[in-house]
Amino acid sequence: MRKMISYLAFLAGFLVLGTAHAADDIATIKAEIEAIKSDPERYQAVIEKGREAADFCQLCHGQDGNADKPGVPNLAQQNPVYLTDQFNKFANGEREDFTGVMQSLVNTLEPEDRMALAMYFADTSLKTLPYDSVKAKAGKAHFQRVCSICHGADGLGKEGYARIAGQRQDYVVDTLKMFRDKDIGKWRSRESSMMTAYVTGMDDQTLEQLAHYITSLGEGIIAD
DSSP: HHHHHHHHHHHHHHHHHHHHHHHHHHHHHHHHHHHHSSSHHHHHHHHHHHHGGGGGGGHHHOOOOOOTTOOOOTHHHHHHHHHHHHHHHHHHHOOOOOSSHHHHHTSSSOOHHHHHHHHHHHHSOOOOOOOOOOHHHHHHHIIIIIIIIHHHHTTTOTTSSSTTTTOOHHHHHHHHHHHHHHHHSSGGGOOOOOHHHHHHOOOOHHHHHHHHHHTTTHHHHHHH
């Protein structure tokens, strides 16, 4: 019993330490991005550098970050802190694309190029996508009760969380199913006990309704 308690205490401490390290990484990225934005000339140079790097991404995500391939997320107007963090995770192996494409491409970029790419996509405009208003209305309550906790009431996210407002429905559904069903291969490198706990018990219909509501939130971004 004592061994079990000691183990649980160690595990809790390990998780807290890991969370602290992740928070430190996010804080560092945020500070670097804010420093770049504070210098207009440097900011424009970084955006241009990111635009050049985006040539690698256009086949799947589109040159402007608006993907037209099924199952591929839009990167336009994505949170640059979140996106830089994800690029870094692909580079160091914390996150994996089961096709291997993302790891290969990201590892051709230096850390400053990854940040430039993230800032470029953050600077592009998200295009609105069609959605079913009836399904979106049904998904609103689920979003407000669960998703808004981390991603915000407007779906714009913050710091280490993704902007999901206006995201493609197919990508949202696929991602939520991955967390719910613990899809081996896809889920392995994106394991999240929090996400799994939130979507466990949700049927496919609920996930689809959520996805339509999330897509509908993109209209708010365009309006702003």
